[in-house]
Every structure is written in structure tokens, then in C-alpha cells.
Amino acid sequence: MKRPIKALLICVLVLCTIGWLTYNRASQSAEFSPAEIAGFVTDDYVGSEACKDCHEEQFKAFSHTPHSRLTGNNSWKGKVTGCESCHGPGKAHIEEGDPKKIISFKSKSSKEVSETCLSCHAGKEDHNNFRRGEHWRNDVGCTDCHTAHSAVATGGNPGSNTLVSEAERRNRDLLAANMLRGSEPQLCISCHRETKAQFSRPFHHKVLEGLVKCSDCHNPHGGFELKQTRLATGTDAGCLKCHTDKQGPFVFEHAPLKVEGCASCHTPHGSSNAKLLTRSTVRQLCLECHSNAHEIGAPDTPNFHNQATLRYQNCTTCHSRIHGSHADRFFFR
């Protein structure tokens, strides 16, 4: 076995051992989320109604969120729900009026805030890699995008007629469903500003127009895929969710599609070049790979493809089935 693979296995084994030891050591204390642990000490919990007297505004907003409805959910009976599921027992805080007697998130780090959310949300397939995701790594937490208290954004200012603008008049009510701080394209763009320029190019996926959402292709909560992209139909790249005719399998595959992915030729966010290509002329794109290349699969450009003539400068004119073909090994038909 080669050395790097050995090193990998050792790393995995060490981590597993640490985990196993930690699990055994901590197994005397039951494995419960903070909300569940709190459920056993009922005397300290006073219920969300008690919070309403002082925090009326937050309570009113919270009462319209999906969190507030857990109280009536059978599977949450006996568990702490409402304000105290995140802020902890409120009895001492109410009796003494001391802000220190309640959990406040104002001075907590993004990761600490996220840990509170993950105590309930980590189990879902969409969320269970958050602790290894790009946002976690860069200390971007749940409440940077979501809000536990806010209801429907008031928004509604007039904006662009064709684009989902900052003024956000479209789909604003969707914010309530996922408790987001803003509409999705604009929320993501507020940090990933360069994407606005990319999505404004002549050729682009219609994200700013509202047809496609960032989260259609990316999982903001992390994932095993690089760039947190989503998968489509099992193991396939997210692009194939909509571009179904490129999925194959083809008898004659253009190997880079399956090996390197669509982004080896296309810029998915937007491009001035037709078909979202990374180069303005197709032959540049083809020649950059089909030079000094492998013997099969990607041979060098044949001698008779005289680049001094227009005929051979338009590679995909003949190789029209460049994504894969059942009928021709040269992708002619």
C-alpha cells in the first residue's frame, strides 16, 4: 500500500479512537441535547408566555415562526420548546431581572451560536455536515443568515421589473418559511458580491431573475462536495438535475465531463462567451487540452485540422455531440 493512503488510514483511525474513547468516558452522562437536558429540571422553566411581558416585540415575531409551533407537536411533548429551548431556563432571570441569568447570544461567537441551533438541526441530511462546511470553517454561523425572532420582512418597496432587487418585492413571504434574514439571492450576494457581476453578464443562469436559486445548486449548510454543490440523481453533478440530456451514460463519453466536471469548460455563474464557455472561441478551449495530450480519449488535434481555415476553427461544427454520443466515436452525430 502506498504511503499517502497509509497516512490517511492512520489519521482516520486516530480520530476514530479519540471519538470512541471520548464516547466511553462521557457515556455516564446521558447523550442529550441542551433542550432535552433542560427538560428534566422543569422547575426552572417558566414557558414562553412569561417572556412576553418584557420582550413583547420578540415574542410577537417568534409566535409566527415554525419554532413556536413545536409546542403543539406530539413528538416534542415533555421537551422544552419556545424561548427557553435556546435561551435556557428563565425563572431566575425573571425573578431577579438579571440579564446574566439567561443565555444571551450577543457576545457569543458564530460557532457557539451555531452549536445551539445544531443541537436540534444537525440530524437532518441537509445539515449534518455543517461542522465541516465552508461557512463553519470561515466562522459564518446560522444566525448570519437565519433569524429566530423575525417574521415576514416588511420590505415591499418597488424594485426592478426583471431582477430580484435589493428592494425585494418578490417572494418576500418565502422568508418566513426558512426564517431567513433576506431573500435568497440577495442574502448570498451580500457576502459573495462578485457573483452579482457574474450573474449580470450576457449569458448567465437566471438567478437574479428568480428562476434559479443559489440553493438549487449549492447547499449553504455544507456538504461532502467541493464548493458545497448539490448532487443530482444519486452521485451525479448538480448540473444534471436540469441538463438531463448530458447525463448519459453514453457509449462514447467525453471523459473530462465525468472526470473533471462541467466547470472544466463552462463558468456556471455567467460569461460573456456563448454557452457559458471559459474561452471566447471554441477552438482555444479544445486546443488547450488536445495538445500534448493522452494517446486515447484525448488525442492531439489531427494534422489535417488546418487551423488556417475557418472550417477547422469551428470544432463543434463537426463535433456537435461534444458532451457524449451513442452513434459516433468522434462525436459527429
Added chain:
Amino acid sequence: MKNQTGPRWHFLWLMAILVFSAVATRSQQPTSTSTSTTTKPPTTTGNEPPATDDLGNYNVIASVEVGVRGLSVSGNDNKYRSDLNYGNGVRLFDSSFLLRSKEGSGGAFDEFLVTTSGWGGDPFGGTRVSVEKSGLYRFDANVRRSRYFNALTSLANPLNAPVGQHTSNTRHNFSDFDFTGLPENRKIRFYLGFSRDMREGPGTTTARFSGDEYAIVSNTETRAHDFRAGIDANLLGFDLSLLQGARYFHDNTNYTVNLTNQGNNTTNTSRIDQLFRETPTQGTHFWTRFTAHRLFARKLDFTGRYIYLSGRSRYSFFEQTTGRQSNGNLAVPQTATARGEAKRPSTIGDVGLTFLATDKFRISNTFRFDNFRINGEEPLVDVLRQRTLAGGPLATVTTISFFARTTNYRRFMNTVEADYQFNPSYSVHAGYRFTDRHIQLANLDLTTTLAADSESVDNRTHAAIFGFKARPVKAWTIYFDGEHGNADSVFIRIGNNDFTNFRVRNRINVSDKLSFNVALITKDNTNPADVITSPNVPFGTPPGALDVNVKSRHFTSSVDWTPNSKFSLSSGYTHMRVTSIAGILLPISNQRRVGESQYYSRENFFFFNAFVRPTSRLTFYAGYHINKDDGQGDRVSPSNVILIDSYPMSFQSPEARATFKLTRMLDWNVGYTYYNYDDKFFPNQNYHSHLPYASLRIYFGRGE
């Protein structure tokens, strides 16, 4: 090419009707606004939901905007439609309808939400439906439609004609329906899902016949249906998720020539009189995904995932061509047939572990294994029935061939990373990623001779990951991360070989009303061609002549200013540059020569959006954005083996909109959008378009 699409009469009529109806509505309800203002004072805070109308036990928040849009395009209509494709006529610009139970729990549902945008003739339209009954179910539907038009000068254009030979005018409908049973249940949840994808419409592409190429008509028709069913359960402390899916794909696209086509080379003898081609394909993809997650003792976060996909395509190919061959004989007809299949089993296995060593220190390890194997075969029978030009008989030529292809792919990837939180304001992270890939390609061609070959490519990549977050003052946050990696070989020459990426983002929130954002992203990738892999490289080629160097730089800055509820301004500037220089082999006059492919992009993007409300009844919106790419500048190629290319152009769009609040329930809008595309290399693609519009927005549950 000049093309003019003028406003139609019905547009003018509808505009007049809308103006009239708006004025009439305003005059009929002069006091209702003041009444509502009295009964519902505008005390809504930013945190509070807006006031609503009632429908039984539900609150209603809804709005719909309907109107008409005019269109005038001067310049290249094909390019306009390829970029934008907005049309004129009546529009349902957008709408939203939310029913929400007053008590938090309703009858059949607690919340019912429908939003739409872009229906009624716009090139892209979408409807999203979300229905939820807390504790019982959640249903989401997403129905979308895109009209895709593409007819460009710059693509597949060997004759340098106004429009290339690959065009599309297709309609793409895609929809997703997802049902979740017991969505908030802590022990068990159920999933059912269905997706439909349909693409159809005419276009053109190219066919080859007897040494020439021909523009032919294509009739695209593809369909995919996805079915999903799954279950989430909490068992023995594990969060388990099992999802089973199936996709059924059909491609019934056909290609035709019905009139004699002389081909791109009109000086040779070959021509197509008739052509019919189809490759009806049925694809099936069955897949299973299983994930398990558990937090052990609140110290060790474990996630495991396994996905298996079995993909298969069955096809039958038929092509019949009647015409004249390059040798002057007639094909009456030439028929090619094949029937076969391709298979692709594919597996992904992932294990992620995060050890929460302390409250501030965490170590993670993510391991991935994935592989696939694609096998395909084509038994091809080609029968050429031919006659001489004078009609004399010639022998039928039958060619039987067999082709088989195999692609094997296997990858291990492991990432170890750690992060440390000094305090809420400062954190660092660092890691190491190792990738090991093995790719094997094999072919077998049985024609008049038997040829078989295979080739393997192994490559290993080592990459370091690092970064930090810092908040030196409360208002200023810096995010920095970088990655440097090195591979011992690459599968494609422009793939990541020796790469360094940096990203730094600054967010400066001076106050709730004023914020700045400044970011820089750099990517450098070099692929030193130390090893000449191809025997076709001319003898004596100097080292470095076939290197590949790709650099990109993105600088972004923006400001958002909302001093009060009556005014807001958002503006920004982005500079994006790409410089790619790749050594290439360029065949010129039957000889491969060492050359260079240079690509340049020097793009500047600027935008602003402003909103102002001078009075309680009148609001203005103005927006502008421009993408301007200077491309290669004044660089010109010194020889025919140096390809210098870029796409210098500018694309800009100012937009203005005025909204008059007529009543609590009704706004009248009038606006105008202008698009200007200016192309330096293909000036015949330039266009200007004017899109005026007028609309009414009707509200239910409006707060003020």
C-alpha cells in the same frame, strides 16, 4: 442585420386601459386610504409582521402585479433574444399569496404560500407553492419554465455568416414536487418526491456527409421523470436517512433535411437531398442514498453517507441520407443503424468526523471514496446503396463495425482540518487535503481491422488550506482563506496542477444604515509541461513551450446605505480579470507547430440601485448596471501560431420605475428598462432594446 420589433396596438390599448382603471380606482376611493390609516396606524417595526386581512381563521398577505410591457428592439434581434428574450404584451409580473393561521394552527394547513414570477410571456416563469401543517406534513412545489433561444454569430460559424449553424428555440419546463410527512417529528419522517423535466423545440445543428458539413434542422424532445421516496429515523441515537430514487429519461430528438442542401463547401460535388436521423434513447438511473449522523457524547460529530447509482442508456440509432457523394455517385440512400447500450454503476462513500476537543478547538476529518465505470458498445451497420450520376447501378457497400469504450474512475480524498476560536472576534483554521485518482480509458474498434488500446492516468494532489476570521473592531469583519496545492500530474492540461487561491472579504457595518463590502479573490494555476506525453510534439520543442498558466483576479467593492425608510442606495464596482496563456500544438497545413493560446478578460462591472419615497404615495426606483470587458486591449497576434482572443463588449441596462399608491390595496406602476449591447468583434450582434411597462399591483393584507 437590422430588425425592428415595434410596440403592438394591443399594447397601447392595454396601457390606456390600465391608466384609465388606475385613475378611476383612485377617484372612486378617495377616503378609504385615510380610513385605513386611521384604523391601522403605521406602527409596524422592522421585527413585527405586517398587518393582514382575514379569511376565516387565516390571515391573508397577498399581492399580484399585472400589466403590459412594450418592446422595441433595434439591431440584432437574434442576439437580443439569445441574451434576454423579453417579449411584449400582457404580463403577470409576479404575485404572492400567503394564508397563515391566526392561532398558529389551522385546519388542513397552518400556512399556504404561493409565489409566482414572470408568467404570461416572459422567457422565464416560476411558481412556488408551499403548504404546511405543523407536525403533520409539508408540501413544496416548484414549477418553472424557460424559453431558451440561441442564435449567435460567434458560435459554430464556419462560413462567417450572420448566424452560426447551431441554434435553438426550445422550451424547457422543469418542476419539483416534494412531500414530507411528520416534518418536525423527532423520531421519524417520510419523504415522497417527483420531478419532471421536459425540453422541446426546433433548432439547427450540423451533419457530416461525404466530406462536407451541412446545416440541418433538429427537433429536440427530451423528457426526464424523477421519483423519490425516503425515510428519516432516529434509531439508537443515530439520525438515519434513506432515500431511494429513480430517473426515467427519454430522448426522441430527430434531425431532418427536406430540401436539397449543398453543404458548407458549395464547390464540391457532394450534397444532401434528404436526411432523417434519430437516436431514440431510454435512460434509467436507480439510486440509493443512505446517511447516518450522530453526535457522540457531545464531543464527536459523525456523518457517514453512501450513495449507489446504477445508470443505463438503451438506444437505437437510425440515419438515412439521400444525396450525392464526393465521388459524384448518388447515395440512394445510405443507411446507418445501430442498437446498443451503455452502463454506468457509480458509488460514493463519505465519512466525516469532527472532534470537539474543547469549546474553542475542533479537529475534523472528511474522507471520500468514489468510483464509476462506464461501459458502452455500438454495433454499427452502414449500408450504402448507390448509383452513378446517370442512374446506372453500382454495387451496394455494406460496412459492419463494432466499437466499445470503457472509462474507469476511482478517487480517494481526505481532508484533515482544525479550527481554533480565540474569542468571538478571532478564529483561525488550517488543514490538509490529499487526493488520489486513478483513471483508465480503454477502447476496442473493430472495423476492417481490430484495434484495442488502453491508458491509465494516476494523479495525486496535496493541498494546504488555511484562513482566519478577525473582527478588529465591532463594525469590521475580515474573512480570509487560502489554498495551495500541487499535483504530480493532471488528467486535462488546464486542470489544477500547481495552484494557489486566496480570498479575503471585508464587511464593514458602520451602522444598521451603512455598510461596505470589499473583497479580493485571486486564483493562480500553472501546469508545467515537464513531461512531453505526446509523440506528436515536434522535436526540439524547448522546455516550457507547452506550459499552461491561468490567473484570475476578482476585486469587488460595494456600499449599502439606508438612512431612513424613505431612501436607500446600493452601489458597487467589480473588476474581474482573467489571463490564460497555454502552449498548444497547432496543425497548420498538415504540420503540427508549437503555438500559444492566449485569452484575456478585463471586465469592469458597476451597478447602483436607488429607492426614494418623496411622499407617502409616491416612490421611485432607479437602477443601472454595466458589464464592460476590454478583452485583449491592443494586443495583436504576431504570427498565425499565436492565438490571442477575448470578447470585448459592453452590456448595460438602466431602469426606472415610479409607483403611485392609489389606495391601501392598489399601486399603479410605470417603468422603463433599456438594454444596450455593444460588441467589438461582432458588431453585427449589437442591439438596443426599450421595454416600457405599466402595471397595477393589488394588495391584500397590506400594513399601511
